[in-house]
Amino acid sequence: MPEKFETPFLELITKDWEDTEVQKEYFMKGKDFIQLISELINPKFSKLFMESQQIQENFIQIFQDFIAILLNLFTQYFNFADEVIEAADFLELDSSYHILKSKISKFNSIFKLFSEEELKQSFDELLVLRDEGTNKYRDNTSKSSLSLWNNINETQAFPLLVKIANLALTLPTSSSDVEQIFSIMKLFKSDQRNSLAEASLEGLLLVHQEFKNNGKIEITNDLVELYKLVKKEINQRKEKKRKNEQISPEDIQPNQEILLSEENQNSNENVFGAHALKKQKSQVKDNENICLEK
Numbered sequence: 001m002p003e004k005f006e007t008p009f010l011e012l013i014t015k016d017w018e019d020t021e022v023q024k025e026y027f028m029k030g031k032d033f034i035q036l037i038s039e040l041i042n043p044k045f046s047k048l049f050m051e052s053q054q055i056q057e058n059f060i061q062i063f064q065d066f067i068a069i070l071l072n073l074f075t076q077y078f079n080f081a082d083e084v085i086e087a088a089d090f091l092e093l094d095s096s097y098h099i100l101k102s103k104i105s106k107f108n109s110i111f112k113l114f115s116e117e118e119l120k121q122s123f124d125e126l127l128v129l130r131d132e133g134t135n136k137y138r139d140n141t142s143k144s145s146l147s148l149w150n151n152i153n154e155t156q157a158f159p160l161l162v163k164i165a166n167l168a169l170t171l172p173t174s175s176s177d178v179e180q181i182f183s184i185m186k187l188f189k190s191d192q193r194n195s196l197a198e199a200s201l202e203g204l205l206l207v208h209q210e211f212k213n214n215g216k217i218e219i220t221n222d223l224v225e226l227y228k229l230v231k232k233e234i235n236q237r238k239e240k241k242r243k244n245e246q247i248s249p250e251d252i253q254p255n256q257e258i259l260l261s262e263e264n265q266n267s268n269e270n271v272f273g274a275h276a277l278k279k280q281k282s283q284v285k286d287n288e289n290i291c292l293e294k
Contacts, residue, residue: 015071016072017067017068017069017072018065018068018069018072023064027064030056030057031049033064034046034048034056034060083106083110084110084171086103086106087103087107088103088107088168088171089103090168091145091149091165091168091169092145093129093134093148097127097130100126101123104119104122104123104126104164107164107168108164111167113163113164113167114164118160122164125157125159126161128158129152129161134148137152138151145169149165149169184205184208185201185205188205188208189201
């Protein structure tokens with residue numbers, strides 16, 4: 001329900017969303033709900049307006065029961081009440097000045113990043129940022145906290161806020177990024193490219209991570225020269241390996257020839273000895289058979 005948007009988050013995660021009374025209090029009903037999911041999820045849901053009232057109510061109940069189960073599972077398996085995660089929520093910059101100030105203060109008390117004087121200076125920066133407004137720093141395409149703080153950092157006007165934000169951005173609040181990296185890695189190292197070297201795979205992942213938002217890679221002269229240098233080093237290593245594998249008879253030293261000759265002689269003696277032993281065993285076996293017949 002729109003009037004419930006201001007409900008504190010810590011209060012929401014304590015609710016039992018499968019409870020009928022909670023659903024009546026917080027979930028939208030009727031045509032408003034259908035209109036919302038038609039706009040946010042799929043326009044095809046608008047076809048429900050042509051159905052009977054009973055069909056609409058049944059659909060809404062099934063849909064919201066499913067949402068309720070998901071919400072309960074989220075609160076069960078995700079540690080939303082963690083004080084670090086709660087304090088790091090200042091990254092979104094979508095709360096009032098006093099709430100953001102409180103969260104930054106709490107975050108700093110956990111990690112001891114600023115002194116008291118620096119903490120006060122960060123509050124001054126926050127006040128200036130609030131007066132300027134954060135909308136001009138937001139990226140409408142990605143809508144991520146990382147792009148927001150990258151844009152703020154480019155101004156170099158809020159060094160302390162950027163410093164504490166960089167620390168907060170490194171905290172893994174979920175394993176989704178790791179899982180996503182494994183999915184991307186499978187795209188790079190496919191069945192057709194299963195011999196891709198570890199260094200090459202790492203380079204591809206780093207390039208993808210760096211340029212996945214803007215989608216453009218600028219090829220500078222420095223990159224071209226670096227590519228030529230790396231290619232030259234690889235070719236030199238290949239040539240050296242090829243020379244080591246292709247040793248001509250002229251490259252063998254006299255001592256090596258004597259050693260190889262002795263090895264061949266010993267090998268031949270071993271072969272002759274094996275044949276003689278086999279022949280001797282055969283003769284002994286024939287003599288035993290003759291004795292048995294007698």
